[in-house]
Amino acid sequence: MKRHVLIYNPVSGDAKFRFRLDEVIEYLQLSGGMVIAFRTRQKGDIPAFILQAKELGVDSIIVAGGDGTVHEVINAMLAGEIDIPLGIIPSGTCNDFASHLNFGRHLPGCLSAITGGMWRMVDVGRVNGEYFLNVASAGLLTSVAHTVDISLKNTLGKMAYYLKGLGELPSFRSLHVKVTADGQVIEDDILLFLVMNSGMVGSFPTLAPEAKIDDGKLDLLIVNKCSISELMGLFISIFAGRHTFSNHIRYLQAANIYIECDEPVESDLDGELGPPLPLSIATVTNRLKVFRL
Numbered sequence: 001m002k003r004h005v006l007i008y009n010p011v012s013g014d015a016k017f018r019f020r021l022d023e024v025i026e027y028l029q030l031s032g033g034m035v036i037a038f039r040t041r042q043k044g045d046i047p048a049f050i051l052q053a054k055e056l057g058v059d060s061i062i063v064a065g066g067d068g069t070v071h072e073v074i075n076a077m078l079a080g081e082i083d084i085p086l087g088i089i090p091s092g093t094c095n096d097f098a099s100h101l102n103f104g105r106h107l108p109g110c111l112s113a114i115t116g117g118m119w120r121m122v123d124v125g126r127v128n129g130e131y132f133l134n135v136a137s138a139g140l141l142t143s144v145a146h147t148v149d150i151s152l153k154n155t156l157g158k159m160a161y162y163l164k165g166l167g168e169l170p171s172f173r174s175l176h177v178k179v180t181a182d183g184q185v186i187e188d189d190i191l192l193f194l195v196m197n198s199g200m201v202g203s204f205p206t207l208a209p210e211a212k213i214d215d216g217k218l219d220l221l222i223v224n225k226c227s228i229s230e231l232m233g234l235f236i237s238i239f240a241g242r243h244t245f246s247n248h249i250r251y252l253q254a255a256n257i258y259i260e261c262d263e264p265v266e267s268d269l270d271g272e273l274g275p276p277l278p279l280s281i282a283t284v285t286n287r288l289k290v291f292r293l
């Protein structure tokens with residue numbers, strides 16, 4: 001009998017996953033599994049539970065939540081040296097990493113991937129001793145995910161992020177940064193940078209067109225200082241898949257990236273508050289097992 005741990009965040013996304021718990025447990029039990037469920041109460045309570053689950057000797061960890069909850073789970077798994085496959089039931093607002101893996105909102109589809117038992121290895125990023133699965137970022141728009149009000153997310157979904165982002169635009173200043181990416185040095189005034197594992201960020205699927213989650217590289221996208229109207233033009237070119245040709249964008253791949261800034265700046269990791277700059281970022285190749293469709 002397979003023993004699954006199910007960690008779910010009751011406030012992720014529209015806060016409706018909890019109404020489908022019975023369906024999830026029934027599916028896993030009918031496939032011959034046993035389920036140990038854990039309801040998160042607040043940020044930071046996952047690691048202690050995961051260590052208890054390790055003691056019990058479980059076969060898989062399933063997380064139902066958004067990118068932030070997945071972020072907390074993978075950090076606890078990697079810190080606890082837990083080498084079992086992770087199943088993701090996307091029930092957050094953006095669910096960028098799960099969407100990159102083609103996991104949609106179809107619950108039986110996600111569950112069949114888990115009970116099917118096929119998994120793949122994926123890279124993770126490490127930054128200042130912490131891990132991220134999807135993206136590390138700083139600058140304009142990048143704090144939106146971790147600063148937007150939870151009840152707004154519950155009711156407005158992604159629109160809550162976009163509205164908050166629009167509100168940031170008029171007052172934002174550029175940052176002077178020095179980036180060292182596999183030995184290449186870039187020093188410039190920028191609006192934001194994204195260091196991506198998958199190319200899916202903020203539900204934009206092709207921000208990093210070359211990104212692969214098992215290539216041993218991270219994809220760095222820098223938006224240089226520009227005017228709001230030029231930035232609007234950039235957004236339009238993202239939809240057309242032409243943004244990496246813009247004069248305002250630098251796009252490259254690297255395994256090791258060091259980013260420093262001459263003023264205090266906070267970062268964002270997978271939609272959660274990350275460490276302040278400087279950031280020392282590295283790919284950790286093939287570090288995590290994830291169930292696949």
Ligand SMILES: Nc1ncnc2c1ncn2[C@@H]1O[C@H](COP(=O)(O)OP(=O)(O)OP(=O)(O)O)[C@@H](O)[C@H]1O
Nearest residue numbers: 012013040041043065066067068069092093094095
């Ligand atoms: N019971 C809880 N009450 C309030 N906050 C919680 C609870 N459990 C977890 N959290 C916090 O909820 C935050 C948001 O979770 P998550 O990222 O999974 O959802 P989301 O933001 O809706 O989705 P996405 O990141 O994919 O857009 C995380 O910071 C997490 O620590």
